[in-house]
Amino acid sequence: MTTSPFVYACITPHGGEIIPELSGSQPERMEKTRKSMSLLGEEMKAANPDTIIVLTPHGVRVDGQFSITNCERMVGSVEENGAEFGLERHVDRELATALSSAAKENHIPVASINYGTSAGPISCLPMDWGVIVPLRFMPDVPIVVITPTRELSFEVHYQFGEMLRGVVEASIKRIALIASCDWAHAHDAEGPYGFDPAAKELDDLVVELTKNNELEKMADFNPDFIEAAKPDGIWQTMILAGAIPKDKRQIEFLSYEAPTYFGLMCASIK
Numbered sequence: 001m002t003t004s005p006f007v008y009a010c011i012t013p014h015g016g017e018i019i020p021e022l023s024g025s026q027p028e029r030m031e032k033t034r035k036s037m038s039l040l041g042e043e044m045k046a047a048n049p050d051t052i053i054v055l056t057p058h059g060v061r062v063d064g065q066f067s068i069t070n071c072e073r074m075v076g077s078v079e080e081n082g083a084e085f086g087l088e089r090h091v092d093r094e095l096a097t098a099l100s101s102a103a104k105e106n107h108i109p110v111a112s113i114n115y116g117t118s119a120g121p122i123s124c125l126p127m128d129w130g131v132i133v134p135l136r137f138m139p140d141v142p143i144v145v146i147t148p149t150r151e152l153s154f155e156v157h158y159q160f161g162e163m164l165r166g167v168v169e170a171s172i173k174r175i176a177l178i179a180s181c182d183w184a185h186a187h188d189a190e191g192p193y194g195f196d197p198a199a200k201e202l203d204d205l206v207v208e209l210t211k212n213n214e215l216e217k218m219a220d221f222n223p224d225f226i227e228a229a230k231p232d233g234i235w236q237t238m239i240l241a242g243a244i245p246k247d248k249r250q251i252e253f254l255s256y257e258a259p260t261y262f263g264l265m266c267a268s269i270k
Helices: 027-047 093-105 129-135 154-170 198-211 215-220 223-229 234-243
Strands: 008-012 051-055 066-069 073-080 083-090 110-113 124-126 143-147 175-180 251-257 264-269
Touching: 008 027, 008 129, 008 234, 027 251, 027 264, 051 129, 051 234, 066 093, 073 129, 083 129, 093 110, 093 143, 093 154, 129 143, 129 175, 154 215, 154 234, 175 234, 198 215, 198 223, 198 251, 198 264, 215 234
Parallel strands: 008 175, 051 143, 051 175, 066 110, 073 124
Antiparallel strands: 008 264, 066 143, 073 083, 251 264
16 A cells, blocks of 8 residues: 555544534534544544644535635634533634645646735634634644635545645645534424435435545445435545545444434544
8 A cells, every 4th residue: 555645634523512512411412423533633643643624515615616715824713502612713824825726736726715905814714613622622823724616526636635635745844634514404303304204215325435435435325325325424534535535545434323313423544
């Protein structure tokens, strides 16, 4: 097996209650996932990254384009069970600029996003829960946040991942990658998306494909099946698959559970 240019990578969920400070009166509800996230955090710390790239479905969405944060810093908070957890991180603008340039050179639609001012302390974008939850367990290093677009095919997401790999290979920095993914959102009739049997079916397949290092096969899911189950993780997973192809990755599956209406999975890529 050839090596990956990333010092570490993982697939994480982003349910707010995973954060210990937001677990409320039922800390056991996501305890399995919380323990796995703590382990992922320890492994990330041991990998000693200079920068962490986070792929999130809940950041600034730009129709038909991948969005890449290119601001000075990001700030955000998550509220659950009457409590609030906030986080702030600096952005690795050098890496963000390199990624945007490489995407354009490869004819991949991309938006480099900022807010407030071009530089300085007012140059700040909101940090979404898809970023905050995994970073709660990770070392405090600069980040680059990327949000995919569902207007483009899974094939283009894979190509974006290949571009990502090329930029990381050319960098002297130690770069890590997080694919922040929740899975089917239709596990519970009382949940906001109702119940659909496709939810369990899709999540069972996702776990199997992850354990077998066959992430690319998620792109073959029927669109109607995806719509029925309502996952938000396939797009980020396709980017990760392109960034760390099968012959360069060894997946360690840690856990899966669906204690509420959506599925939570943790896996490390070494």
